[in-house]
Amino acid sequence: MGARRPYMRTMSKTSWFMTHARFKTYMLHEISSVFVALYMWLLIDGLFRLAKGPEAWEAWLSFIKHPLVVVISLIAFAFFVIHTMSWFKAVPQAMRIQQGEHFVDGKLIIGGHYAALGAFSLFVLILAGVA
Amino acid sequence: MSKRTIQLEVLRYRPEQDKEPFFQTYTVPCEEEWVVLDALNYVKDEIDRTLSFRWSCHMFVCGSCGYKIDGEPKLGCKAFLRDYGDNIRVEPLDNFPIERDLVVVIDDFVEKLQSVKPYIIAKEEKALAAGEYIQTPAQLKAFKQYSMCINCLLCYSACPQYGLTNQEFIGPAALALAHRYNMDSRDVGRSAREHVLAAHEGVWECSFVGACSVVCPKDVDPAGAIQQAKFTSAVDYLTSMVGIGGK
Numbered sequence A: 001m002g003a004r005r006p007y008m009r010t011m012s013k014t015s016w017f018m019t020h021a022r023f024k025t026y027m028l029h030e031i032s033s034v035f036v037a038l039y040m041w042l043l044i045d046g047l048f049r050l051a052k053g054p055e056a057w058e059a060w061l062s063f064i065k066h067p068l069v070v071v072i073s074l075i076a077f078a079f080f081v082i083h084t085m086s087w088f089k090a091v092p093q094a095m096r097i098q099q100g101e102h103f104v105d106g107k108l109i110i111g112g113h114y115a116a117l118g119a120f121s122l123f124v125l126i127l128a129g130v131a
Numbered sequence B: 001m002s003k004r005t006i007q008l009e010v011l012r013y014r015p016e017q018d019k020e021p022f023f024q025t026y027t028v029p030c031e032e033e034w035v036v037l038d039a040l041n042y043v044k045d046e047i048d049r050t051l052s053f054r055w056s057c058h059m060f061v062c063g064s065c066g067y068k069i070d071g072e073p074k075l076g077c078k079a080f081l082r083d084y085g086d087n088i089r090v091e092p093l094d095n096f097p098i099e100r101d102l103v104v105v106i107d108d109f110v111e112k113l114q115s116v117k118p119y120i121i122a123k124e125e126k127a128l129a130a131g132e133y134i135q136t137p138a139q140l141k142a143f144k145q146y147s148m149c150i151n152c153l154l155c156y157s158a159c160p161q162y163g164l165t166n167q168e169f170i171g172p173a174a175l176a177l178a179h180r181y182n183m184d185s186r187d188v189g190r191s192a193r194e195h196v197l198a199a200h201e202g203v204w205e206c207s208f209v210g211a212c213s214v215v216c217p218k219d220v221d222p223a224g225a226i227q228q229a230k231f232t233s234a235v236d237y238l239t240s241m242v243g244i245g246g247k
């Protein structure tokens, strides 16, 4: 019998996510939230312009109608949808609702979230006079 | 029963003679219904007695046969050969030091497990004669899933946070068990476990990659348990700020 000499394999701190398809998906998902953050920033900027007065607001409106900004917005929207879906999908794991000896079906919880999102979006659209 | 021959590539490490681990390939004649553990046992019995690996129950109960099989943490006794090609790569679990061949050093996990006090802390110890602690089926249901853990450590092998923090992160199974006892109606130990759960290395180190729940052979869903524990930990923090104590 030899002496103990445990061998520790190293893990790359910068490219660990390349070692498994699951980690690559995770990383892409995390990185894509940058688009979501940028779009939030654009919207918040709009609020500030609105507060500044009609001229600033009009300038912001024409800015977001620029074709390039429209394309970026569409990309951001796609990521918004992806992040919303993955977030809702995780909810039943993080929020279990117990009724007696059973848990409420996760699909119901997810469905409830989509319903709430739909209702809220409709409310905003009505408020904005679009719907 | 049909025979099949596979190439089993096993990561070997013999501390007394190897500077570092290396792959050794064994040609193994297999029965169709075999699992990877059977193939390893064939090697041990018929080809190479020096190969070391842990196992005991051969029925997904003891949790000793965790290996990385074709890049995925698996129980050797639950990984059926029919689900793999003719070339199967078996390595020790990631994130743990290799003691020898497929055997890893798990002292770190055992320490972490102890740190979350994985046992019922009752309000007052009852004398044996006073009978059992009563629990309804609904109260049992609240934590039962998290009590199914067999300490196989597949989740620690799958968890990038455990590796990235140089094993500082308390990790999936220990946190899930902490949550299991916190959810138990007979237990009042939440505040005694709080300093471990709420610590930087506790639940907040989890970035919800979710790999632990994917690889868990017992459907424990440690990732779910940790997200729930984040919520209770935040509530405990807020209530302690305003001076109303939790459980």
Ligand code: SF4
Residues within 6 Å of the ligand: B148, B149, B150, B151, B152, B153, B154, B155, B156, B172, B173, B176, B212, B215, B216, B217, B218, B219, B220, B221, B222
């Ligand atoms: S939580 Fe699952 S994967 Fe992790 S040690 Fe327990 S049984 Fe194994």
Ligand code: FES
Residues within 6 Å of the ligand: B055, B056, B057, B058, B059, B060, B061, B062, B063, B064, B065, B066, B075, B076, B077, B078
């Ligand atoms: S040998 Fe016991 S779990 Fe596989």
